[in-house]
Amino acid sequence: MALTGIDIFKLLPKTNCQECGVPTCLAFAMKLAAGQAELSSCPHLSDDAKAALGEASAPPIRLVTMGSGDDAFKAGGELVMFRHDKTFFNPCGYALLIDDTSGASEIDGKLKQVNESHFVRVEQDLKADMVAVKCSSGKPETFVEIIEKVKAATSLPLILMSDNPEVIHAGMAVNGEAPLIYGANKDNYEKMADLAKTHKTALAVISDNGIDGLNDLVPKIEALGVKDLVLDPGYRNPKETLQSLVYMRRGALVKKIKAFGYPTIAFPVEETSDEMMETLLAGLYTCKYGSIIVVGNLKPQYALPLYVLRQNIYTDPQRPMQVKQGIYPIGTPNENSPVLVTTNFSLTYFIVTGEVEGSRVPAWMLIQDVEGLSVMTAWAAGKFVPEKIAPFIKGSGIEEKVKHRKLVIPGYLSQMSGELDDELEGWKVEVGPREAADLPAFLKAWSA
Amino acid sequence: MEVKETYNGTIREVTLGVGDKAVVVGGETALSFYTFEGVMPRKPVIAFDVYDEEPADWPAPVVEPYKDVLGDPVKWALKCQNEYGADMICLQLVSTNPTGTNRGAEEAAQTVKAVADAIDIPMIVYGTANVEKDTEVLAKAAEAAQGKNVLMGPIEEDNYKTIAAAALGFQQAGATHSPIDVNMAKQLNILATQLGLNADRIIIDPTTGALGYGLEYVYSVMERLRLAALTQNDSMTQMPIINTIGKEVWKAKEVKVSTEEEPAWGDAETRGIIWEAMTAIALLMAGSDILVMRHPKAVELTRDFMALMA
Numbered sequence: 001m002a003l004t005g006i007d008i009f010k011l012l013p014k015t016n017c018q019e020c021g022v023p024t025c026l027a028f029a030m031k032l033a034a035g036q037a038e039l040s041s042c043p044h045l046s047d048d049a050k051a052a053l054g055e056a057s058a059p060p061i062r063l064v065t066m067g068s069g070d071d072a073f074k075a076g077g078e079l080v081m082f083r084h085d086k087t088f089f090n091p092c093g094y095a096l097l098i099d100d101t102s103g104a105s106e107i108d109g110k111l112k113q114v115n116e117s118h119f120v121r122v123e124q125d126l127k128a129d130m131v132a133v134k135c136s137s138g139k140p141e142t143f144v145e146i147i148e149k150v151k152a153a154t155s156l157p158l159i160l161m162s163d164n165p166e167v168i169h170a171g172m173a174v175n176g177e178a179p180l181i182y183g184a185n186k187d188n189y190e191k192m193a194d195l196a197k198t199h200k201t202a203l204a205v206i207s208d209n210g211i212d213g214l215n216d217l218v219p220k221i222e223a224l225g226v227k228d229l230v231l232d233p234g235y236r237n238p239k240e241t242l243q244s245l246v247y248m249r250r251g252a253l254v255k256k257i258k259a260f261g262y263p264t265i266a267f268p269v270e271e272t273s274d275e276m277m278e279t280l281l282a283g284l285y286t287c288k289y290g291s292i293i294v295v296g297n298l299k300p301q302y303a304l305p306l307y308v309l310r311q312n313i314y315t316d317p318q319r320p321m322q323v324k325q326g327i328y329p330i331g332t333p334n335e336n337s338p339v340l341v342t343t344n345f346s347l348t349y350f351i352v353t354g355e356v357e358g359s360r361v362p363a364w365m366l367i368q369d370v371e372g373l374s375v376m377t378a379w380a381a382g383k384f385v386p387e388k389i390a391p392f393i394k395g396s397g398i399e400e401k402v403k404h405r406k407l408v409i410p411g412y413l414s415q416m417s418g419e420l421d422d423e424l425e426g427w428k429v430e431v432g433p434r435e436a437a438d439l440p441a442f443l444k445a446w447s448a
Numbered sequence: 449m450e451v452k453e454t455y456n457g458t459i460r461e462v463t464l465g466v467g468d469k470a471v472v473v474g475g476e477t478a479l480s481f482y483t484f485e486g487v488m489p490r491k492p493v494i495a496f497d498v499y500d501e502e503p504a505d506w507p508a509p510v511v512e513p514y515k516d517v518l519g520d521p522v523k524w525a526l527k528c529q530n531e532y533g534a535d536m537i538c539l540q541l542v543s544t545n546p547t548g549t550n551r552g553a554e555e556a557a558q559t560v561k562a563v564a565d566a567i568d569i570p571m572i573v574y575g576t577a578n579v580e581k582d583t584e585v586l587a588k589a590a591e592a593a594q595g596k597n598v599l600m601g602p603i604e605e606d607n608y609k610t611i612a613a614a615a616l617g618f619q620q621a622g623a624t625h626s627p628i629d630v631n632m633a634k635q636l637n638i639l640a641t642q643l644g645l646n647a648d649r650i651i652i653d654p655t656t657g658a659l660g661y662g663l664e665y666v667y668s669v670m671e672r673l674r675l676a677a678l679t680q681n682d683s684m685t686q687m688p689i690i691n692t693i694g695k696e697v698w699k700a701k702e703v704k705v706s707t708e709e710e711p712a713w714g715d716a717e718t719r720g721i722i723w724e725a726m727t728a729i730a731l732l733m734a735g736s737d738i739l740v741m742r743h744p745k746a747v748e749l750t751r752d753f754m755a756l757m758a
């Protein structure tokens with residue numbers, strides 16, 4: 001996006017017709033340069049200008065959509081090397097591999113994993129994103145049969161895997177959706193590109209020698225008019241895969257190498273035969289620049305930690321994960337159970353409720369919305385202070401749930417206990433321990 | 449096609465322990481495992497958690513491997529050394545916690561000496577992060593472990609004067625601990641070095657958050673420390689990094705809950721092992737040099753991972 005506002009202005013009609021919603025062509029150019037406007041807002045652009053500007057304003061890593069509707073999966077669109085530089089935008093996707101030579105019970109087991117490994121954590125849905133069907137049989141009819149079986153069990157987008165265009169052709173005929181074709185190599189790319197264009201699907205580009213091969217092959221496929229690509233450097237060992245993924249991300253973002261400006265695909269399933277190691281390698285590519293990660297198992301004991309890692313890595317550092325404001329019963333509290341207040345920062349919430357649960361003392365947790373800040377950060381920001389806490393407690397409905405009127409506050413806020421006591425009529429404020437780790441001992445000794 | 453990054457800084461090398469089994473950590477000239485554009489002269493090391501009293505709240509999967517040694521730190525440490533091939537032991541003086549058993553500094557120091565004398569691998573000695581109590585406990589511990597070149601911590605902003613001085617006086621290394629903050633980590637290293645503790649005797653403890661419990665914060669703070677160290681040649685961020693993983697992971701809800709309580713989460717032991725190893729892998733990629741871990745299988749997996757990446 002090297003063009004300045006002036007560069008862009010030179011390519012505009014300069015009629016100041018205002019149809020773009022901006023008073024002048026120059027102002028529109030400035031907005032475009034700043035990324036605050038869409039090229040398509042100007043209806044009067046010449047084709048030449050469109051091509052030149054479209055290219056210049058294209059994101060450095062293309063956002064590629066696979067599948068449709070609620071289950072569509074978007075890959076790519078990243079803008080930074082490190083999450084602290086801004087954020088990672090589009091969470092990587094996990095695809096479960098199903099081989100068309102596997103027995104029926106194995107395939108059923110995998111489809112069950114896809115559907116059952118589905119969790120809700122911090123109000124986010126954690127689940128698989130795609131299913132990869134691989135034609136190892138070499139037979140189009142077997143491939144088609146398995147695709148049909150998979151489609152009957154799940155609506156997730158598919159990755160159709162074969163290096164034989166005939167097989168992919170057969171698979172596309174039954175698929176109907178817009179999945180990913182895997183894929184094009186240096187021998188078959190013309191036919192694969194044709195298929196991708198006909199069916200309007202994304203196409204994976206498979207290198208036989210890392211990023212050099214991609215640098216060679218990608219422009220050829222682009223020249224055939226396929227726009228949605230996914231890149232596989234082709235190695236099947238984590239060391240070289242990591243190297244390629246780092247080089248591709250850096251190549252696209254920092255060195256502006258256009259051939260690398262696409263999402264990536266990695267195959268832990270083909271890098272190890274151990275399911276534990278496979279999960280860890282999927283974790284590696286979650287941290288380091290994998291967009292689609294193909295695994296051979298998503299049993300819940302593996303899927304849950306993997307999905308939580310993705311949730312962590314893709315959290316916006318500027319917008320912390322939050323939980324909803326409200327009363328959270330821990331265990332089965334009654335009218336004599338302790339009442340504790342804290343903030344809705346998901347980390348604080350998890351740590352504190354974890355300790356309260358661990359204590360086995362049933363309790364009422366009051367979680368106040370402070371826009372996801374920790375206790376002290378929220379206090380310093382003026383969001384978790386007596387004038388805000390008191391009305392929250394009063395309005396929370398807790399007074400109907402307990403007979404006593406004792407409120408436990410975080411130990412770090414001891415200095416405001418007097419003031420809160422005054423604000424919160426009818427209640428007595430008790431200062432809890434500073435560290436949540438000391439809550440079990442505190443709660444065991446607590447009485448109404 | 450030039451896609452390599454060039455770095456101008458190097459992570460310091462710190463030696464811990466004495467004799468044949470001494471370990472060196474650090475020495476990287478690129479981000480961890482980026483061996484395609486710099487040197488990672490050695491793999492990070494794994495220390496096993498050993499408590500100085502029987503832990504009350506460890507979940508079953510991590511009690512099981514140690515059940516014959518849990519009340520006896522010496523036997524426990526030897527088991528980790530001899531059976532699991534630990535690179536190091538991390539002796540956690542949990543019994544000194546004022547809100548727990550509240551054992552005195554003298555008694556804790558005896559345990560330190562007993563363990564240090566029994567093993568021949570290097571040792572880490574950690575207090576309970578109680579600012580006042582640790583000053584007493586770690587000062588005594590430093591003395592008791594004299595001649596062993598142990599790593600002691602956590603050294604905090606509020607007690608660095610006594611603890612860093614004890615490390616200096618008894619020729620031990622120190623782990624400076626700050627709350628997930630690049631500038632605070634740097635500032636504490638400046639303070640400790642001004643006191644006379646050599647920069648090559650310091651390990652950074654950036655505060656560890658487990659997978660699902662703040663991992664993203666420590667991950668990013670470590671990446672930022674590493675980038676400052678390697679690309680800006682900022683000397684007060686160039687110390688190797690320690691992560692106390694076991695302690696954080698094995699208190700997470702998703703790790704403690706049994707298979708029966710939550711069948712939809714799958715086998716509890718495997719889930720816990722992966723939770724610990726996954727935390728380790730993410731932090732290895734962010735720049736960890738010393739991982740303090742618990743489950744032998746999680747350690748084995750982490751080692752296998754490092755072998756694949758070497």
Ligand code: B12
Nearest residue numbers: 320342348373374375376377380381409410432435436627
């Ligand atoms: C990360 C961080 C931030 C992040 C925010 C992340 C977030 N989502 O909150 C960012 C960078 C945005 C930030 C900003 C600021 N921060 Co800040 N921040 C921190 C830091 C390093 C860690 C906070 C954290 O995540 N803690 C972890 C959580 C889990 O801790 P917690 O919520 O306190 O919960 C623990 C206990 O309180 C207890 N607990 C919690 N609830 C309950 C309930 C009960 C009943 C009990 C008994 C116990 C209990 O259990 C938990 C674990 O033990 C702290 C330093 C530190 N030592 O904490 C500074 C810190 C909190 N920040 C501080 C300040 C001043 C600020 C700013 C005002 C800075 C500025 N000038 O801009 C801003 C304000 C933000 C705003 N919007 O205006 C100060 C507060 C000083 C003070 N005591 O007044 C601190 C202490 C740093 C310092 N030493 O100066 N900050």
Ligand code: SF4
Nearest residue numbers: 016017018020025042
């Ligand atoms: S719509 Fe196009 S031509 Fe009209 S003012 Fe906007 S930029 Fe200029």
